[in-house]
Amino acid sequence: MNAGYGLAVRWSLTDAPTDVAARLREYVVGTSMANFMFLDGLAFKTWRMVEGEWFEGTYVFDAAKDRDEFCEDFTGKAADSAGSQIIGSAPTEITPFEVVAIAEGPAQFRRGPGPGS
Secondary structure: OOOEEEEEEEEEOOOOOOOHHHHHHHHHHHHHHHHHOOOOOEEEEEEEEEOOOEEEEEEEEOOHHHHHHHHHHHHHHHHHOHHHHHHOOOOOEEEEEEEOOOOOOOOOOOOOOOOOO
């Protein structure tokens, strides 16, 4: 039995505008987080970035059906998504995966950028 059904959506930032990292942070915290807080079947989503290299949305769903439906819907409109518009290109990768296990440490999950962000 696995711990969830994941989906990774990654964009390249190598040819993105120079201010893209700041714009992505502002969009994620100001808009995108709220858009996913009530998505049926979503256990959690993280946004990851290596400035100048890549930006990624990582989703974990409770059921494969929810993940697969979201993946199919998003794939059809990925090139026009808000992330693609900010970055200036479509995702380079949309990959479903298995979440084998999740360990939550004493610090637990945070809901937004922390100190130093």
